[in-house]
Amino acid sequence: MRTIPAELAKRYEAEGWWTRDTLGDLLARGLQAAPGTEFRVHSAVRPWTGTFGDVELVARRLAEGLRARGVGPGDAVAFQLPNWMEAAAVFWASAFLGATVVPIVHFYGRKEVGYILESVEPKVFVTAERFGRMEYEPGLCAGVPIVGVVGRDFDDLLGDDPLPGTIAADPAGPALIAFTSGTTRDPKGVVHSHQTLGYETRQLAGLYPPDRDRQLTAAPVGHFIGMVNAFLIPVLDGAPVHLADVWDPGKALGLMMSDGLTVGGGAAYFMTSLLDHPDFTPAHLRYMKYAGLGGAAVPVAVTTRLAELGITVFRSYGSTEHPSITGSMYTAPEAKRLYTDGDALPGVEFRLAGDGEILSRGPDLCLGYTDPDLTGAAFDGDGWYRTGDIGEVDGDGYLTITDRKADVIIRGGENISALEVEEALLAMPGVAEAAVVAAPDVRLGEHAAAFVRMRPGDPAPGIEAMRTHLERAGLARQKWPEELSAVDDFPRTASGKVQKFVLRRDIAAQQT
Structure with missing residues (x-):
């Protein structure tokens, strides 16, 4: 530790x-x-x-x-x-x-x-x-x-x-x-x-x-925040627990009307899937008063869409290692709630390193990892945690995440190791090199996008062949890339390293 x-x-x-x-x-x-x-x-x-x-x-x-x-x-x-x-x-x-x-x-x-x-x-x-x-x-x-x-x-x-x-x-x-x-x-x-x-x-x-009413929890309780929201906070507050073992937007909308349950946020996907469902009506908005968003990238298009419907949006930023670094109260000025990830929460300190990486420490920071090498690489002797995320701070101390230094995709609140997926792709016949990056996703915040460079003379696989291969490899389905592109070569640094930020930028530009 x-x-x-x-x-x-x-x-x-x-x-x-x-x-x-x-x-x-x-x-x-x-x-x-x-x-x-x-x-x-x-x-x-x-x-x-x-x-x-x-x-x-x-x-x-x-x-x-x-x-x-x-x-x-x-x-x-x-x-x-x-x-x-x-x-x-x-x-x-x-x-x-x-x-x-x-x-x-x-x-x-x-x-x-x-x-x-x-x-x-x-x-x-x-x-x-x-x-x-x-x-x-x-x-x-x-x-x-x-x-x-x-x-x-x-x-x-x-x-x-x-x-x-x-x-x-x-x-x-x-x-x-x-x-x-x-x-x-x-x-x-x-x-x-x-x-x-x-x-x-x-x-x-x-x-x-305080008036969040009876909330429905569908985030997996096997996940850190889902477990805290389902099994700890309600007990401290004496609030009812309502669990769903699968996320079904139609069922959630039905429970709003039949049982008066509310949905109060989580990853942006939970809110957008409700709004986009054919059963959604303006009557459901009375059960969607608040949207506390976090756990994945929060597109401004989502926060402004929710606000235009009269939903009070507030964002937060953290990780399993340091769960609540910054956050906005639901009473904060709207611009701060919609466009930033909040300011430092009580007891928490954060600062930016020279390259913009966010360093944090606080009473809710973990003890470390089960792997001592990972612990040694992520924490320093003064108690600071290297988050792997890049951010900017405005004059009022509010943080906005602008990029990710760590090679990880956050899909609907679940972390996906790009390296793990790349290694699985490299086992496909004919694949000489693979790169996996985060692509913007209006429902999930991000999803995995894969790029492969093939050996000379070998045809590029289709996305269905890729999925079949990953399933046989035992890779969890949420980690499968949802886009697959073949490239002649990758953008590289002078040392030959793939410039993933270029790939992410190009994908984002294609979606605008």
């Missing part, structure tokens, strides 16, 4: 940003305060309706069952589940035990899941028998001591009685390992403590408007 300067740690504790609470403590208090709060899963395959108290009982029985099997503080508990009740039960049970939870996005493929399980060596892995393209593969978790499969034997893990209270753990110790794709070929394991994750939860909750 990275070294946190002593003066920073003292400051965070003195300001109350870091406390002695574990996640288990925070959850136990919140659940005790509002046991009758509604918890509902809107699903075609596994619907569920109950209360916080009902879910807590399952979580505490699971915690007791795992405790009896030797699971406790410091042990890793991994789960790969859709937005189901059982995902909340696993997360809450892990928190009560003081264990380290490892959420895995439910649409990750066998390559990513296998790497994650091998990296963290969890004591427990909970997954689903089948959901969409996800299917339980016993061989992937052969080395995990305790495995539970929802829809098959998950209930066998439950103890007869619920675990009382919480098991003590070090608040500064690991509470969560969130895997995210980046510039490396394998997902990066980002480690957060009880303190960093607890502060992030309180800080993010503070950005939300």
